[in-house]
Amino acid sequence: MPNHLIQAGILGVGSYVPERILTNKELEQMVDTSDEWITTRTGIRERRIADPAVSTSDLAVRASRKALEHAGVKPEELDLIILTTCSKDMPLPAGACLVQTELGAPQAGAFDLEAGCSGFVYGLTIASQFIATGAMKRILVIGAEVLSRIINWQDRNTCVLFGDGAGAVVVGPVAPGEGILASKLSAEGAGWEHLYIPAGGAKMPADPVTVEKKLHYVHMNGKEVFRYATRVMEEESIHLIKAANLRLEDIDLLIPHQANIRIIEHAARKLKLPMEKVVVNLDRYGNTSSASIPLALDEAVKSGRVKAGDNIVMVAFGAGLTSGGIVLKWSKGEGESNET
Numbered sequence: 001m002p003n004h005l006i007q008a009g010i011l012g013v014g015s016y017v018p019e020r021i022l023t024n025k026e027l028e029q030m031v032d033t034s035d036e037w038i039t040t041r042t043g044i045r046e047r048r049i050a051d052p053a054v055s056t057s058d059l060a061v062r063a064s065r066k067a068l069e070h071a072g073v074k075p076e077e078l079d080l081i082i083l084t085t086c087s088k089d090m091p092l093p094a095g096a097c098l099v100q101t102e103l104g105a106p107q108a109g110a111f112d113l114e115a116g117c118s119g120f121v122y123g124l125t126i127a128s129q130f131i132a133t134g135a136m137k138r139i140l141v142i143g144a145e146v147l148s149r150i151i152n153w154q155d156r157n158t159c160v161l162f163g164d165g166a167g168a169v170v171v172g173p174v175a176p177g178e179g180i181l182a183s184k185l186s187a188e189g190a191g192w193e194h195l196y197i198p199a200g201g202a203k204m205p206a207d208p209v210t211v212e213k214k215l216h217y218v219h220m221n222g223k224e225v226f227r228y229a230t231r232v233m234e235e236e237s238i239h240l241i242k243a244a245n246l247r248l249e250d251i252d253l254l255i256p257h258q259a260n261i262r263i264i265e266h267a268a269r270k271l272k273l274p275m276e277k278v279v280v281n282l283d284r285y286g287n288t289s290s291a292s293i294p295l296a297l298d299e300a301v302k303s304g305r306v307k308a309g310d311n312i313v314m315v316a317f318g319a320g321l322t323s324g325g326i327v328l329k330w331s332k333g334e335g336e337s338n339e340t
């Protein structure tokens with residue numbers, strides 16, 4: 001191991017969403033809701049839904065292939081695969097292992113990470129530590145979800161909010177002063193019952209009664225989650241920007257978790273950031289949980305919104321309750337010259 005820490009950054013990014021679009025108008029036919037309610041209360045207009053034969057690991061593989069190509073990294077060069085998800089293919093084994101074999105990355109370790117919608121920033125933070133110590137050189141961090149399988153399509157409180165999709169990044173060494181400048185992981189476990197799936201685990205194994213009562217679907221106290229989200233998005237961002245030795249005016253782009261436009265606008269107001277500096281795509285995808293930030297990052301990068309040297313804040317909240325974020329200076333590709 002080197003006797004100094006190595007700077008970790010994103011070498012490539014990719015995403016994938018299913019083709020099928022479910023609009024608010026279609027939802028009007030399914031539950032007692034309206035396009036007007038969903039749009040004004042959440043900002044969501046449509047979301048993507050995976051075909052029945054497609055699972056979370058399938059979406060993860062597709063996003064990963066694009067990220068690897070963008071990074072110019074071969075699957076067999078990967079040291080580790082971290083799949084962040086709360087809608088894994090099956091309870092056992094880790095979906096990351098299915099991704100590992102499908103990609104053809106035989107020497108990579110593989111595990112799943114569950115931190116609700118904060119999963120991606122948790123995964124990226126963990127990956128950066130292995131890069132920093134020199135223990136690993138190429139790590140794939142994926143956020144992938146097929147949430148349409150774990151929500152109750154008769155519950156208007158939740159079913160209008162979520163969508164399916166995946167985003168992935170390849171993490172590796174970058175030049176000093178670039179890449180991940182600060183990160184923070186937080187949790188307030190006391191709020192776990194505000195967003196959870198009661199049945200299907202060891203505490204309440206699924207049986208005909210739990211299925212009948214729809215306890216294997218997401219249950220949410222929307223008001224409590226909203227209150228938590230507006231508080232931590234501001235607190236985490238301010239902490240992170242300070243920890244990175246930056247000022248609010250140094251931030252070029254905020255990539256927040258895409259749950260509700262009102263939560264995002266509240267954070268932007270508190271951080272005095274004009275909405276032009278905020279990436280928003282929830283109108284097209286809804287809340288894709290741990291996929292939302294890498295999906296938004298990929299769109300921002302591929303559309304030319306992200307430039308070398310930009311200071312980017314990624315901040316998330318989710319089930320747990322968890323929150324966290326990352327500040328990074330974009331340096332795509334510059335890690336190549338920094339390799340030994």
Ligand SMILES: CC(C)(COP(=O)(O)OP(=O)(O)OC[C@H]1O[C@@H](n2cnc3c(N)ncnc32)[C@H](O)[C@@H]1OP(=O)(O)O)[C@@H](O)C(=O)NCCC(=O)NCCS
Nearest residue numbers: 033034037041117156157160222223225226259260317318
């Ligand atoms: C869920 C959420 C959009 C609800 O918005 P809100 O403005 O807080 O709405 P309220 O909870 O005050 O509900 C207002 C009314 O709308 C109703 N309502 C809820 N969902 C509805 C829907 N899809 N269509 C129509 N009406 C709906 C409620 O039943 C309630 O009716 P009532 O007053 O007769 O009881 C909002 O609380 C939210 O975004 N919370 C955070 C959720 C989240 O981000 N979860 C994921 C975390 S990663």
